Amino acid sequence: MTSVLTFDEVFQNLTRIVADALRVNPATITPDTNLIVDLDAESIDLVDIRFRIEEAYGFQIEQRAFVTGVAGDMPVGELVNLITMRRLVEFVMRRKGEAA
């Protein structure tokens, strides 16, 4: 039987991952936190976060899939507004669901 991941569970886990990757206080991270605007993430940080998610959840993510998956396949110029924790959690839940 595959247990279903709840939003809160994934959010808590991703908060820890993102806080570790970006060396920020996890208490400052909410579902609306934007990784780029609020946490000043750059491209290498997204690569780092992708690797940490792969390690934690045991699935592989192409870097491109990761960015489009999180950003909803929007043009690059708009990524900045779309890489939020909420989108990240939904992406991981979707991928984990596909894997199950």
Add this chain to the structure above:
Amino acid sequence: MTAPRRVVITGVGAVSCYGAGTDSLWSGIAAGKSGASLVDIPGAEGLPVRFAASVPFATSMLETMLPSPRAGKTMSRAAMFAMIAAVEAARTAKLDPGAYDSARVGTSLGMGGLGLMDREHMDTTFDIFARTRDETAGAIDRARLYRTTMERIHPLTPLKALPNIAAANLAIQFGAHGPCQTHATACTSGTQAIGDAARLIRWNVCDTMIAGGADSMVNPNGIIAFAGLGVLSRNNAEFATAARPFDRRRDGFMLGEGAGMFILEDLETCRARGGVPIAELAGYGCTSDAHRLTDEPEDAHGSIAAMRAAIHDAGISFDAVNYVHAHGTGTMMNDRIETLAIRQTFGHHAQRIPVSSTKSMTGHLIAAAGALQLAISVLALRNGVVPPTINYSQPDPDCDLDCVPNTARRAAIDTVMSNCFGFGGQNACLIVRSM
């Protein structure tokens, strides 16, 4: 014709076997304290050498000492040393990145062993090999090895391996938009990085340079590599006194790690901002033996030429030098040839100059050796104290200069030559003098 630009040192920073900072460095050096300790490496009993002058911080601890901890994930251990020392140098120089013309500020760093040498990376590699062993065939399954490597090696690892990333991180930290250069010339890397940085100021390319060297070879790769070349002391039984430059019983060097970093400025630029020079970087000489990779020529022509070039560059007479901070590795060959070179360069004056090797205490920092050595030279000038060569008890007729045995000596020194020689026949010398 305008007078040539003068280069002054306004800030010094260090990471060494004594910890972080120039205060701890000078306390250790002035006390003649050995930095030797047993290496903290699992399985060290399998290594030919089990001691070194290690920096007393785990890499995870170093990361917390960085001004921007997030940058640590792209930094090798050596790159972290460089950043920590550079922050100290900028602080002592009272350098204000908001106040300078950033296009006229450059970075110049001597680097050697890179992130792929770090123990953390080696541990990950071992784990990958363990997972990809094909037990039935008794060998590594290469296809599985490559797949597992792609999955397990952190994708930012290549940034730790690129030689220029440490200097690039310095440029980002200090908003230095001028030239950003990296020197990889073995044991002379740091000295050349500093010397060439001074030239950029003299040539009016830059007003300010953040310059120095950093290295970390105290890891299984570094120990095996240098032991394999036969240049390390293997005196594990007497590790605390194994580093014995100029002593008849010397049998190689002790590895060290760390960084020395400097703020170099054009004197007039420094004065205009109200900066205070600590010393003048007066001379630089750099040559190649063009002889053999690891044998020094018996006539020491390359190292003599480098010393003479530094003296000429400083515009001083050779007898103005009153302390030679020797390369003094503690290998049979280096100390013998360096003694000969100093005699040839200074003539009868050689007999009157103290010539000591602080590698007896700090170990040999490889690419950072000249940078830490210059930091100690500046501190020696400032304190009026000549550092000792410790662990010295049996004179060698081939090394018959005054090596300041075992105890630091108070002396009115104002001009110091710092020597550096490296594999490949690299020779580089710097001269610093009091202001």
